[in-house]
Structures are given as structure tokens and as C-alpha cells.
Amino acid sequence: MPRRLLALLPLAAVAVAAGCGGGAASERTERPRVVVTYSILGSLVTELVGEAADVTVLMPDGVDPHDWQPSAKDVEAIQSADLVAANGLDLEEGIDDALAEAERSGVPVFRAADHVDVRTVGEGETGHGEEHEGDEHGAGSPDPHIWTSPLAMRSAISALAAALAADAGIDVSGRAAQLEARLTELDGELERLLATVPEGRRQLVTGHESMGYFADRYGFVLVGAVVPGLSSQAEASAADLAELKGQIERAGATVVFTEIGTPVQVAEAIASETGAAVVELPSHSLPDDGSYFTFMRGLATAVADALAAG
Numbered sequence: 001m002p003r004r005l006l007a008l009l010p011l012a013a014v015a016v017a018a019g020c021g022g023g024a025a026s027e028r029t030e031r032p033r034v035v036v037t038y039s040i041l042g043s044l045v046t047e048l049v050g051e052a053a054d055v056t057v058l059m060p061d062g063v064d065p066h067d068w069q070p071s072a073k074d075v076e077a078i079q080s081a082d083l084v085a086a087n088g089l090d091l092e093e094g095i096d097d098a099l100a101e102a103e104r105s106g107v108p109v110f111r112a113a114d115h116v117d118v119r120t121v122g123e124g125e126t127g128h129g130e131e132h133e134g135d136e137h138g139a140g141s142p143d144p145h146i147w148t149s150p151l152a153m154r155s156a157i158s159a160l161a162a163a164l165a166a167d168a169g170i171d172v173s174g175r176a177a178q179l180e181a182r183l184t185e186l187d188g189e190l191e192r193l194l195a196t197v198p199e200g201r202r203q204l205v206t207g208h209e210s211m212g213y214f215a216d217r218y219g220f221v222l223v224g225a226v227v228p229g230l231s232s233q234a235e236a237s238a239a240d241l242a243e244l245k246g247q248i249e250r251a252g253a254t255v256v257f258t259e260i261g262t263p264v265q266v267a268e269a270i271a272s273e274t275g276a277a278v279v280e281l282p283s284h285s286l287p288d289d290g291s292y293f294t295f296m297r298g299l300a301t302a303v304a305d306a307l308a309a310g
């Protein structure tokens, strides 16, 4: 073969792969590639897919998803995926542009939140009364923290199984049915576990507004948040903090839960002024075994133990 043609070969191979979103290469030599943005979603996607595809999770576990920026390598992984699974609703604030770009070049992007009954932030829930209706803290904004309810994740997984089949030719229907059944069981288990928290103590004060789906499903009241917003990157003003203090006192809340990205000194100051305890809540990171099921048991146990002790 003439040298000139040999030199062109790698370029031609790249062009074929890009034109087919990586599909041509994977059919020939490797499994399809599924890229997931967020670790907690990634745990369930890995269980769903099994051996049917290679799953890559972009965000290292333990980073704050609200404050994460993709590397050039992450963007490349998105561009060459057979399917990208994301949480959606601005959880991955730093990656929206890369996802939109990938979609424009033909990569299927699945957003879990598109397949869930999305809750919006209620009036008053943001730490503000009616006089601040529609204010900067986002009353009426859609809540991205869908993973705090196993039933919401069950809806997302069911839809993802269909998307994997339709958009990437990956059949996981058997595994999907099993996983959905396990999520239903998990929900029942958490309901029983959380039933031990007495009625008067079912109050959540959190680092930011992250526990809405959990509260709606298991019957807890959202009293307020140290950072009154759906992202850990929101900022609390002095007036916000004074109002939160009042809310904690009026509700008789006994615990301030801190999360990833919570300004701990602020949380401690509020707790000491109100007599509440500060307890860390593992709401955005997987436990050591990487399992969503262990994660949710840990989250529910942390809530139940702290409120029972308070």
C-alpha cells in the first residue's frame, strides 16, 4: 500500500467512529460504551447494564456534583459514547454545554429527571415568606435531587432500559425488571425504618434543599436549609440565616444536617444559637461498597438515628 494511503488510515478510522457516535467501532471489537455523569446514578446504571456495555462514570465519587467541571478527557468520553446518562435539571451545572454539544453531534443523551415526577420548591420552603414570592432562591424551581427516592429512581431506570434498547441496541430488559423489583423492596424497607421517627420529630434542616423527594415520600417536613437553594453553590445572606434560626425555633427542630458543600461554620453557629445538634448527612456520595442500596439505607439510618436521638 502506498505510504500516502497508510498515513490517511488513522484519520479515516476516526471519521468513521465519529460519524456513528462510536457505534461502528464497538460493534466490531468492543462492547458499547455508556457514560454516566454522576456517581449515584452511575451505581444503578452499572447494575442495570451488567456485562452488556462498558460503563464509565465521569464524576469521582465524593465531589460536589453542583460544583464539578468536566476535563477535556470527560468531554471526549461524552462525545464518543453510545449513550450518555445524566441526572438533568441543572444538577451537573458544569457539563450542560458538553451534553448539548454531544447531542448536536448525534450522541443519545438520557436525562433521568425527564422520566420522574419532578417536584418543585414550595413557597416558604426556601426560607422565605410570601413577600419574596418567585425570588432568587427559586420557589417553583424543579428539584434535581431525584435519587433520594428509590421510587423516582425506579421510574428513571425503567425509562433508561428502554432508551438503551432504542438508542444503543443494548437489551437489559431482564436486568431492568430485577432492579426495579429491588428498588420497590428498598422503598418498603426504608418506609419501615423511618416509621420509627416520632411524628413531632419529622423535621429536616439540611445544608441545601436536597431532601425534598425523600421528605415527600416518607413524610418529613422541610423546615429550611443553611444554604437556601437547590444547589450547594447558592449563598445565604444574613437575613436568610436569621430567618432559618426563627424557623428552627418555631418548628422545634433538633438537628441541622450538613452535606457536601455546606459551610460547616455557619451550620455550627446556627445550631449553637438554637440548641440543635449538627449531624453530617451522606446525601450526595456513595458509601465504600459503591451501592445505591447501601447509600439509601445509610441516608435513611442517618436521618432516623439523628432525629430519634434529638
Ligand SMILES: [Zn+2]
Pocket (backbone or CB within 6 Å): 066, 145, 208, 209, 210, 230, 231, 232, 284
Ligand atoms: Zn444537592
